[in-house]
Amino acid sequence: MVTCEGAIDKQNFINEQKEFWIPTLQKQPGFVGGDIWQPEKKTNKYLVLTYWSCEQGYETYNFETLPKLTQVLKQENITQVSAQNISSKKLSPRKATSKTVLVERRWDVIAG
Numbered sequence: 001m002v003t004c005e006g007a008i009d010k011q012n013f014i015n016e017q018k019e020f021w022i023p024t025l026q027k028q029p030g031f032v033g034g035d036i037w038q039p040e041k042k043t044n045k046y047l048v049l050t051y052w053s054c055e056q057g058y059e060t061y062n063f064e065t066l067p068k069l070t071q072v073l074k075q076e077n078i079t080q081v082s083a084q085n086i087s088s089k090k091l092s093p094r095k096a097t098s099k100t101v102l103v104e105r106r107w108d109v110i111a112g
Helices: 010-026 055-075
Strands: 002-005 031-037 045-052 095-098
Touching: 010 031, 010 045, 010 055, 045 055
Parallel strands: none
Antiparallel strands: 002 045, 002 095, 031 045
């Protein structure tokens, strides 16, 4: 789960997710999907959740791929980046804080 702060334009933030992050994540072994949440009160904060089929897939992404992408983020303007041209554009810095939450399915509620 990643808390993103400083996204000024909601549509640009969503486009960034569609054009850069989702294609990048879809290439990662073990990636299942994700959600983007925004508080009802319109702010420049978002909560981005990603789901993984196994802890190993996430750890590989977190320790190998993400640091490389983070370096790019510090140097480039992500609103202009696609997965194909990541090295040729500038990304605007944005504060992002991440936490790992392990979800174990131990029970399901079945509506009757």
